[in-house]
Amino acid sequence: MSEPIALERRRLGNTDLLVTPLCVGGGPIGSMPANFGYDTPVERGVETALAALHGPLNFLDTSNSYSAGESERRIGLAIGRHGGLPDDFVLATKLDRDLGSGDFSAERMYRSARESQDRLDVESFSLLHLHDPEHVGFEAAMAPGGPVEALLALKERGVARHIGVAGGPVEMLRRFVETGVFDVVLTHNRWTLVDRSADQLIQEAVDAGVGVLNAAVFGGGVLARGLGSAAARYGYREAEPRVVSAIASVEELANSFGVPLAAAAIQFSTRDPRIGSTVLGISRPERIAAAVGLNAVPIPDEFWAQVHELAAPSDTWLS
Numbered sequence: 196m197s198e199p200i201a202l203e204r205r206r207l208g209n210t211d212l213l214v215t216p217l218c219v220g221g222g223p224i225g226s227m228p229a230n231f232g233y234d235t236p237v238e239r240g241v242e243t244a245l246a247a248l249h250g251p252l253n254f255l256d257t258s259n260s261y262s263a264g265e266s267e268r269r270i271g272l273a274i275g276r277h278g279g280l281p282d283d284f285v286l287a288t289k290l291d292r293d294l295g296s297g298d299f300s301a302e303r304m305y306r307s308a309r310e311s312q313d314r315l316d317v318e319s320f321s322l323l324h325l326h327d328p329e330h331v332g333f334e335a336a337m338a339p340g341g342p343v344e345a346l347l348a349l350k351e352r353g354v355a356r357h358i359g360v361a362g363g364p365v366e367m368l369r370r371f372v373e374t375g376v377f378d379v380v381l382t383h384n385r386w387t388l389v390d391r392s393a394d395q396l397i398q399e400a401v402d403a404g405v406g407v408l409n410a411a412v413f414g415g416g417v418l419a420r421g422l423g424s425a426a427a428r429y430g431y432r433e434a435e436p437r438v439v440s441a442i443a444s445v446e447e448l449a450n451s452f453g454v455p456l457a458a459a460a461i462q463f464s465t466r467d468p469r470i471g472s473t474v475l476g477i478s479r480p481e482r483i484a485a486a487v488g489l490n491a492v493p494i495p496d497e498f499w500a501q502v503h504e505l506a507a508p509s510d511t512w513l514s
């Protein structure tokens with residue numbers, strides 16, 4: 196039987212950030228119906244962010260672009276109600292392209308940081324990521340006048356204490372990690388019960404002293420709620436039949452062990468010592484205590500031995 200996982204703080208890579216193994220993901224807080232299939236009312240979003248600030252988790256992830264800034268605005272309202280950020284709290288946000296024009300220039304990045312500072316009412320960030328650079332590509336992101344130049348300058352000026360890269364395609368993220376300039380990497384939907392694309396990325400990051408954040412371990416929700424009757428989506432898109440079948444098998448295994456699917460989805464990540472923190476998207480205050488509880492549900496080693504074999508075929512992974 197695995198030991199229940201304690202809510203100890205882990206050092207994130209070589210940074211001085213000490214984070215809880217679970218991090219509140221701010222995507223649903225701002226309301227993203229295209230991703231999650233429902234609206235999050237303003238007050239529920241603010242209450243969720245406020246609950247995050249009350250602990251026991253000390254880590255909250257958002258971005259400039261989530262719901263066109265609404266996630267940051269709601270988190271900013273919560274920070275105001277709380278009377279500021281708790282001392283040991285790690286608030287991460289991300290530099291985003293202009294969603295209208297696609298502008299990913301250094302100048303746009305400075306504006307992105309300023310917008311985030313204003314919405315969140317903070318002068319500096321413990322952790323600031325470059326967000327979804329797949330929209331511009333590695334070369335353009337690294338080029339003079341590009342977004343990485345701006346991110347490095349923001350670190351130099353003290354606007355960001357630590358910098359990260361957060362995005363999708365794992366091969367691209369591996370290239371960013373190889374540059375040696377990032378303190379942290381965030382991968383999503385790619386190190387889960389059914390998709391294992393990010394294994395090598397994670398290992399290379401750890402070997403390089405880069406902190407690893409594993410986000411969207413519910414695949415956007417299906418690995419928390421189960422398949423149900425609605426059309427299955429994984430990673431914010433319709434899931435192909437072999438992925439649906441893998442999810443069904445994992446769900447069946449979890450049921451046979453009496454293990455909540457969401458507990459298995461969370462612990463798949465938190466039991467991996469390479470992961471600095473696991474980022475869970477939530478839009479309800481009560482989800483925080485629920486997540487801490489799910490992370491502590493005892494899960495037999497036999498379950499892990501069997502679930503290991505149940506990933507979807509590798510050619511279905513998001514990669």
Ligand SMILES: NC(=O)c1ccc[n+]([C@@H]2O[C@H](COP(=O)([O-])OP(=O)(O)OC[C@H]3O[C@@H](n4cnc5c(N)ncnc54)[C@H](OP(=O)(O)O)[C@@H]3O)[C@@H](O)[C@H]2O)c1
Nearest residue numbers: 220221222361383410411413414415416419475476477478
């Ligand atoms: N490129 C990037 O940087 C990137 C990409 C993806 C994700 N992320 C970060 O990682 C976070 C997590 O990813 P995600 O939010 O996209 O997806 P996710 O965490 O895989 O899934 C979020 C969904 O799971 C549901 N959920 C959570 N706990 C649950 C529970 N106990 N029971 C039933 N349902 C539950 C949430 O519902 P409720 O809304 O009802 O709570 C929400 O619909 C994001 O919010 C974001 O902070 C970053």
